[in-house]
Each structure stands twice: as structure tokens, then as C-alpha cells.
Amino acid sequence: MAVRFLSASVLYLSEYILGAAKMATIHTRSVARLMMAPSVILLFAWMIVPLGMTIYFSLLRYNLLMPGTEEFTGLLNYEFFLTDPAFFDALKNTLLLVGGVLAISVIGGILMALLLDQPMFGQGIVRILVIAPFFIMPTVAALVWKNMFMNPVNGLFAWLFRLFGAQPLDWLAVAPLTSVVIIVAWQWLPFATLILLTALQSLDEEQKEAAEMDGAGPISKFIYITLPHMARAITVVVLIETIFLLSVFAEILVTTNGGPGTQSTNITYLVYTQALLQFDVGGASAGGIVAVVLANIVAIFLIRMIGKNLEA
Amino acid sequence: MGSINLRNVSKVFGEAKVIPSINLQINEGEFVVFVGPSGCGKSTLLRLIAGLEDVSDGEIVIDGQNATELPPAKRGLAMVFQSYALYPHMSVRSNIAFPLKMAGMDKGEIDRKVSDAARVLNLTDYLERKPRQLSGGQRQRVAIGRAIVRQPKAFLFDEPLSNLDAALRVNMRLEISELHQQLKTTMIYVTHDQVEAMTMADKIVVLNRGNIEQVGSPLELYCKPANLFVAGFIGSPRMNLIEGKFAEAKGAKTVGIRPEHIGLSRDSGLWEGTVTIAEHLGSDTFMHIQVQGVGTVTARASGEFWVRHGDRVYLTPDETKLYRFNEKGLAL
Ligand SMILES: Nc1ncnc2c1ncn2[C@@H]1O[C@H](COP(=O)(O)OP(=O)(O)OP(=O)(O)O)[C@@H](O)[C@H]1O
Ligand SMILES: [Mg+2]
Numbered sequence: 001m002a003v004r005f006l007s008a009s010v011l012y013l014s015e016y017i018l019g020a021a022k023m024a025t026i027h028t029r030s031v032a033r034l035m036m037a038p039s040v041i042l043l044f045a046w047m048i049v050p051l052g053m054t055i056y057f058s059l060l061r062y063n064l065l066m067p068g069t070e071e072f073t074g075l076l077n078y079e080f081f082l083t084d085p086a087f088f089d090a091l092k093n094t095l096l097l098v099g100g101v102l103a104i105s106v107i108g109g110i111l112m113a114l115l116l117d118q119p120m121f122g123q124g125i126v127r128i129l130v131i132a133p134f135f136i137m138p139t140v141a142a143l144v145w146k147n148m149f150m151n152p153v154n155g156l157f158a159w160l161f162r163l164f165g166a167q168p169l170d171w172l173a174v175a176p177l178t179s180v181v182i183i184v185a186w187q188w189l190p191f192a193t194l195i196l197l198t199a200l201q202s203l204d205e206e207q208k209e210a211a212e213m214d215g216a217g218p219i220s221k222f223i224y225i226t227l228p229h230m231a232r233a234i235t236v237v238v239l240i241e242t243i244f245l246l247s248v249f250a251e252i253l254v255t256t257n258g259g260p261g262t263q264s265t266n267i268t269y270l271v272y273t274q275a276l277l278q279f280d281v282g283g284a285s286a287g288g289i290v291a292v293v294l295a296n297i298v299a300i301f302l303i304r305m306i307g308k309n310l311e312a
Numbered sequence: 313m314g315s316i317n318l319r320n321v322s323k324v325f326g327e328a329k330v331i332p333s334i335n336l337q338i339n340e341g342e343f344v345v346f347v348g349p350s351g352c353g354k355s356t357l358l359r360l361i362a363g364l365e366d367v368s369d370g371e372i373v374i375d376g377q378n379a380t381e382l383p384p385a386k387r388g389l390a391m392v393f394q395s396y397a398l399y400p401h402m403s404v405r406s407n408i409a410f411p412l413k414m415a416g417m418d419k420g421e422i423d424r425k426v427s428d429a430a431r432v433l434n435l436t437d438y439l440e441r442k443p444r445q446l447s448g449g450q451r452q453r454v455a456i457g458r459a460i461v462r463q464p465k466a467f468l469f470d471e472p473l474s475n476l477d478a479a480l481r482v483n484m485r486l487e488i489s490e491l492h493q494q495l496k497t498t499m500i501y502v503t504h505d506q507v508e509a510m511t512m513a514d515k516i517v518v519l520n521r522g523n524i525e526q527v528g529s530p531l532e533l534y535c536k537p538a539n540l541f542v543a544g545f546i547g548s549p550r551m552n553l554i555e556g557k558f559a560e561a562k563g564a565k566t567v568g569i570r571p572e573h574i575g576l577s578r579d580s581g582l583w584e585g586t587v588t589i590a591e592h593l594g595s596d597t598f599m600h601i602q603v604q605g606v607g608t609v610t611a612r613a614s615g616e617f618w619v620r621h622g623d624r625v626y627l628t629p630d631e632t633k634l635y636r637f638n639e640k641g642l643a644l
Contacts, residue, residue, distance in 0.1 A: 209364050210397035214411035214458070215385035224410070228401040 051292070058285035065279045077286035081274070089262040090270040091294070093177055097184065097266055098245040098298070102238055104185035109192025109237065110230070114222075116193065117200050127197075134190040138250040145183045146172065146255045176256045176264035183251050188244075192237045199233035200226065235309040242302060246295050267291045313375060314340045314465040314498035316361060321370035323356055323522075330356050331522040333370070338466075338500065338515075343492050345509045346502045347545070348519035354502045357519070358468050361500065362391050375465060385414075390459035391468040394475065396451045398443040398458075404430075405439040408457045415462070429457045432491075449480045456491070466498035473508065485512060506548050510534070518542050540641035543568045549598060549610045551635070558606060564636035564644055571598065571612040573633035581626025585609065587619050601625060 061073045081087060116127055133141065149156045150171035158168035171179045203226060211225045249268045252258055258265035258273065265273070271291060275284030316338040323331040330353050338344050346354045359365040361372060363384035372380050379387050390411075398407050406413075408429055412422045430436045433453040443451055452472060459467055469488075473481045489512050492499055503509055509516050510530045518525040518533065518541070525545075526538040537543035543551050551568045559567040575581065576599075585603035597617040601609050611627060619625060636644040 204395065204397065206393045206395050206397035207399065209384075210391070210393060210458075211399075211410075212364070213362060213384045213389070213391050214462075215414040216410075220414060224402075225399060228399075231401070 054285045054288050056285075057281055058289050060282045062282040062285075063280050073282070077282045078290070081283055081286045081290060086262045086265060086270055087267075087290075090265045090267045093262075093264060094246065094266040094268075094294070096177060097181055097248060098242060100178075100181040101185045101188055101245050102241055104181070105188040105192040105241060106234060106237060108185070108189050109196045110234075112189065112193040113196040113200050114226075116197055131190045131194055133187055134194075136187070138187065139254050141187055142183050142251040142254040145179075145186070150179055150255075172256050173260060176260065180248070180251055180255060180264050183255065184245065184248055187251075188241055191241070195233050195237050196230055199230045203229050231309045235306045238306060239299075239302060242298060243295075246291075246298065267294065315375055316466060316498065316500075317371075317373040318361070319371040319373065321357075321360060321372060322368050323353075323360055323365065324368040329522070331360070334522070334524055336517065336524065336527070338498060341496050341498055343489075343499045343501065343512055343514045344517060345513035345515070346500065346517050346519055347504060347506070347509045348525075349545075350504060352519045353522040354504075354519055355470055356522075358391075358470055358500060358502050362389055362468050363387050364391075388462075388465040389468055390462050390464035390466075391470070392452075392455045392459050392472045394471045396443075396455040396475075398451060398454055400443055403440050403442060404435060404446070404454050404457075407443065407454055408435075408461055411458060411462045425461050426457075429461045432460070432494075433457050448476050449484060452476065452484060453487075456488070460491070460495065464497065466500060469499065469501040471502055471504070473503075473505075481508075488512065506546065510546075516546075518545060520545075536643070537568075537635065538643055540566060540568075540637050543635055543637070543643075549612070552609050554606055554609075556605070559636075562634065562636055565639045566637040566641070568635035568637065569609075569629045570633065571610045572614075573630040574609070574611040575628040575630065576611055576613050576617060577626045577628070578624075579626065581628040583609070583627040583629075585625060585627060587621060587623045587625060590619050590621065590623075592616065599625070601627065603627065 058077050059072060059074065060070050061076070062070045112130065116123070116130065120126070136144075147154070152158050152168050152170040155168070155171075157171065161168045169175075207225060207229075208221065211221050216224060247268050248266060249272065252264055252266065252269050253272075256264040258269045262270075267287065268291065271284050271287040274280050274287055316336075318334050318336040320333050320335060321331065322329070322333045334357065346357060348354050356365065360367055363379070363382060363386075367380060370380075371378055374387055374389070399410065402410065405426055408426045409422050412425060417425075426439070427436070430439055433456060435450065435453055435457060438446060438450060438454075443454065446454065452475075455472070472488075473484050476484060485508055488499075488501075492512075501508075501512060513530055515527060516530055516533055517527050520541050526533060526542045528536075530546075533542055533546045537546060537551075540553065544553060547570055549571050551570045552574075554567045554569065555565065559565060583603045583606060585601040585606075587599050588602050588608070589600040591598040594616065596615070597613045597619075599611050599613070599617070599619060601611055603609050609627060638644055
């Protein structure tokens with residue numbers, strides 16, 4: 001499901017990124033188009049077939065509990081999905097989740113990158129360790145966080161709270177969405193750090209020295225030299241992470257099951273509950289299409305906002 | 313404003329003693345050029361003065377004030393880097409304005425100074441462009457503009473022209489010289505280009521392996537090289553250094569004679585030789601001539617001198633322009 005409704009926005013983004021890496025001349029550009037055609041056509045077919053089927057299903061009354069009763073219902077599925085109060089919660093949660101994780105991973109990533117860029121003992125090993133969370137499967141990561149950190153009885157956080165004489169928090173019940181944000185951010189922080197660190201290391205040494213001679217202190221140097229230099233890398237991080245964060249699922253399934261109520265249900269999870277908990281394929285398909293539209297709105301919005309950073 | 317004094321300055325990188333110990337006085341308003349072969353420590357010395365590297369030992373005094381421990385920004389010096397080190401995301405205007413902005417100057421004042429600098433450097437039409445939209449020479453001028461707006465006590469240039477093509481290099485050389493006439497600010501200029509050194513400098517500092525071999529005006533170095541290294545380094549083509557019988561007869565270990573101080577003739581002279589290579593430049597002719605008992609001698613004839621590979625010529629060194637050096641390589 002996730003792959004299906006995101007492929008549209010992936011294609012949109014990749015087209016944009018390729019376009020941004022401006023080819024030198026019209027000739028090389030048209031040759032490049034020709035060379036890319038097979039893979040683009042394949043990708044397009046890959047996307048359009050499932051998308052077409054989803055649109056078709058979304059127009060049917062199609063429930064797995066009542067096989068053989070499929071019939072055309074027009075936009076009824078959409079009406080039900082969009083007027084479901086859970087939909088607005090899910091929409092809000094999706095945006096909060098994406099925004100929260102982006103904020104934490106970009107700001108945290110910049111700080112981590114600055115830290116890792118300092119010469120220190122065992123730099124190589126520290127860098128590998130920092131990257132490590134990225135290699136852990138989402139389900140495993142979420143389970144580790146749920147049982148070892150956030151558990152109100154045995155969790156590390158509970159122990160810390162008690163250490164300071166505070167009442168341990170039942171994270172997943174009290175602040176379910178925040179907890180999910182923390183878990184997902186933990187997974188994506190290394191990715192952001194890695195990309196931003198590479199950007200940081202490509203900053204010309206003489207430029208830093210020139211700024212130093214021009215009287216820029218560490219903070220001015222960061223604001224006027226380092227940050228603009230990293231703008232492109234930050235854009236790449238934001239765009240790529242957004243694609244994946246719109247479809248966060250495993251972490252929610254494993255930890256909160258979308259609850260309590262709909263407090264940590266995002267659109268992906270809502271589609272899942274429709275399809276596999278209520279066996280309503282038609283409704284789920286309508287939800288999927290809504291998600292595709294949403295993903296594209298977010299993508300267009302992002303590219304309008306920060307896409308110019310990608311241009312050379 | 314703008315005198316710089318190095319006292320026993322030394323620099324060690326790990327194990328390597330790049331600069332053993334240097335004493336140097338740079339006077340106010342002087343144009344000082346550091347020359348020397350690659351890796352001799354020119355850039356290191358400049359960066360020590362700028363404060364981009366810490367000295368291992370010794371003192372740097374700027375305008376009578378000990379600046380050894382001062383950070384680069386507090387020394388009041390401006391540097392132009394070899395790679396220009398412009399800020400790529402800023403317009404030319406913001407690049408030039410950056411040091412003033414960092415100094416907290418007010419907006420109107422900044423605008424006035426930036427447009428003044430732009431006028432001096434012919435950059436007025438390019439102020440809104442980004443550095444990548446400029447040619448090499450224009451970038452170079454922006455880098456200089458960024459340096460002059462601050463009205464520093466001294467300018468430091470590290471091989472600023474080495475990325476430019478030959479014609480532009482000549483142009484920029486003149487522009488920098490003119491700028492020096494105009495501003496009368498102390499300038500320290502690193503290069504390994506002889507011509508730049510000879511044409512621009514008030515004072516040349518010849519460096520070799522981190523040591524100063526000689527300090528003097530261009531003509532002093534040309535006419536009175538203190539040792540073999542300076543003799544071989546200053547002047548183009550290189551001075552001929554002759555050892556053996558000829559030198560012994562003059563009471564020296566080595567005798568030097570510049571290519572331009574050798575008389576050429578087709579029929580008579582002190583030495584007889586065979587031309588191995590002749591370079592015809594039109595204005596000059598440079599010849600490499602194999603002479604029995606002396607070795608290969610480079611000679612220069614003004615204008616056209618029609619010889620080819622294998623031709624026989626006669627050479628007569630100008631006795632009054634001989635340089636004599638002892639076993640230690642010092643001038644006698
Ligand atoms: N950061 C450093 N660490 C260790 N050694 C260094 C460092 N910087 C320079 N060196 C060494 O110091 C010596 C002088 O270097 P420097 O850059 O001053 O040479 P240079 O005279 O400017 O040469 P060039 O004309 O090629 O620019 C070189 O042998 C170089 O290897
Ligand atoms: Mg150098």
C-alpha cells in the first residue's frame with residue numbers, strides 16, 4: 001500500500017531532481033532523455049497499473065466479508081472516507097508526524113554533523129555507531145523503544161524518572177504521537193546526520209578562513225557560511241525523508257496500534273484499518289487515493305518552498 | 313600604520329620544522345614579495361602573519377603591538393586567497409560587504425564603501441551577480457574588493473594570479489601595482505613567478521626551506537645575489553653557474569654569468585661551442601650552447617640571432633659582470 005501511493009510522488013520528485021541537475025546543452029539533454037526513456041517508461045507502468053486498479057476498486061462497493069456483491073457505487077467510498085472523523089485526526093497526525101520528525105532529524109542532524117566534524121579520538125568508529133540506527137528494521141526499533149525505553153515499569157525512562165523521584169510516564173498511553181515521533185526521529189537522525197556531515201566536509205577550508213579573517217565569529221560563520229553551504233543537503237534530506245515519513249506504518253502498528261482512539265493514527269494506518277480490520281477494500285482504496293493526492297500536495301508544496309535550493 | 317615585524321618566528325608541523333627561525337622587518341607602505349621554490353614555506357609564513365596558523369615560537373609584532381596571540385580578525389590584516397575563497401551563495405555586493413557587516417557597520421555606510429570599492433575595481437556592473445557568474449579576473453577583483461573595504465593595515469596575497477591566463481595575469485599585475493600606488497598600504501605578496509616578484513616588489517624576500525636567503529630590492533638581488541641559491545633563483549633564464557678550471561682561474565669555487573652578459577659571435581671569442589637548442593622569440597634569442605670544458609651555457613642575444621641546432625658559435629663572457637662564489641656558496 002505504502003509503495004503504491006507513494007510511487008506517484010517519488011516519480012514527481014525524481015523528475016524534478018533530474019531536471020535540476022541541468023544538462024549542459026540541448027543535445028546532451030535530448031540524448032539523456034532517450035537513454036532514460038526505458039527506465040522511466042517501466043517506472044511509469046509500475047506505477048500506473050496498481051494506481052489504475054486502486055482507482056477502480058475505490059469506485060466499487062467491495063467488502064471481503066460479502067464476496068460476490070461488488071457493485072459500482074460512484075464516489076460513495078470517498079464520501080465515507082473523507083467524512084469519517086478519524087480522517088481528520090489521521091490527516092492532522094500525519095502532518096504532525098512528518099513535521100515533528102523532520103524538525104528533530106534536521107536540527108539534530110546539523111548538530112550531530114557539526115559535532116562529528118570535530119577532530120576527535122576514534123572518529124571512524126563513532127561515525128559508524130552514529131549511522132547504526134538506520135540499519136535497524138522499523139519493527140525491531142519500535143519494539144526496542146516500546147519495551148526497553150518507554151515501558152512504564154521496566155523502561156529506562158521510567159527508571160530515570162524514579163531516580164529523580166518523579167512518577168514514571170506511560171509514554172505510549174499519555175503521549176502516543178510524541179512517542180512515535182521520537183522513535184521515528186531516532187531512526188532518521190542518522191540519515192540526516194550522514195548527508196549533512198558529507199555536506200559539511202565539502203565546505204572549502206579557505207572559505208572558512210576567509211570568513212575568519214573577515215571577522216566572523218563561530219556563530220556568524222555558521223549562519224552566513226556553513227548553513228547556506230548545507231542548504232542543498234538539507235533540502236535533499238527534507239524531500240527524501242518526507243517521502244518515507246508520509247508512509248510510516250510499522251512503528252505505529254507495533255507500539256500504539258493507532259490508539260488510544262485515533263490519537264496516533266496516520267493516513268497509512270487508517271487505510272490499513274479500513275482494509276484489513278474492516279475488510280472494506282473499496283473504502284481502503286479510496287483512502288489510498290486520498291493519500292496519493294495528499295502526498296502530491298505535500299510534494300508540490302515542498303518543492304515550491306525549498307526546491308530552488310536544488311538548482312545549481 | 314602597517315609595519316610588521318617577525319622576531320625569531322618558527323613553525324613546526326608535527327615532526328617537520330617548516331620554518332626554523334625567521335627575522336623580518338616589513339615597513340609601512342612597502343610592497344614585499346615572498347618568493348621561493350614550491351614547498352619552501354611561503355604560504356605558511358603568510359598564514360602565520362595572518363594568524364591562520366599559530367607560531368611555534370617567536371613573536372609577530374604589528375604596528376608595534378605584539379599580535380602573536382591575536383585571532384586573525386583582530387590583527388587588522390586582509391587576505392586574498394589563491395582560490396579567491398568567495399562566498400558562493402552571496403552576491404558580489406554581499407561578498408564585499410561581508411567584513412563590514414561583521415564589523416557591525418551601519419547599512420548606509422556599508423553601501424557607500426561597497427560602491428566605492430566597486431568603482432575602483434570596475435565591478436559596479438556586476439554587484440548583483442553571484443561569483444559563479446563571473447570570469448576569473450572578475451572573481452579576483454571581488455576578492456580584492458572584499459579585502460580593501462576594510463581598510464586593513466596590510467594586504468596579504470597568496471599567489472593570487474596563479475589561476476589566471478597569461479594575458480590576464482599581466483593585467484591584474486598592473487592593477488595590483490596601481491592599487492598599491494593608490495592606497496599606499498603595506499602589501500605582502502606570495503608568488504613563485506619571477507616576473508611578478510621583480511616587477512611588483514619594493515622588497516623581495518627569497519625563501520629556501522623555511523630560511524630567508526636574502527632580502528633586498530629587485531635590482532639588488534639581481535646585481536648582488538648573496539649566495540648561489542639567490543643567484544640561481546633570480547633572473548630568467550637562470551644564471552650560468554660554472555665550476556672547474558675557469559672558476560679556479562678567477563679564484564672562486566663557482567663562477568656565475570647571466571645569459572644576457574655573454575657576448576655572441578660567429579667567428580671569434582673566448583669559448584667555442586655548439587648550439588644544442590635555439591629558442592627564437594623575436595625580441596630575444598635564447599641559446600643552449602655546449603662548450604668544451606665548461607658545460608652547457610645559456611646565452612641570450614637581443615633581437616634575432618640566426619643560429620640553428622648544430623651551428624658553431626663563439627662566446628665571450630663580460631668580465632665585469634661575473635659573480636664569484638666560495639665553497640659554501642656565498643658571494644665573494
Ligand atoms: N598543515 C600542515 N601540516 C603539515 N605540514 C604542512 C602543513 N602545511 C604545510 N606543510 C608543509 O610545510 C611546507 C611548506 O608549505 P607551504 O604551503 O608554506 O609551501 P609554499 O612555499 O607555499 O609552496 P607552494 O609554492 O607550492 O604553494 C611543505 O613542505 C608542506 O608539506
Ligand atoms: Mg603556497
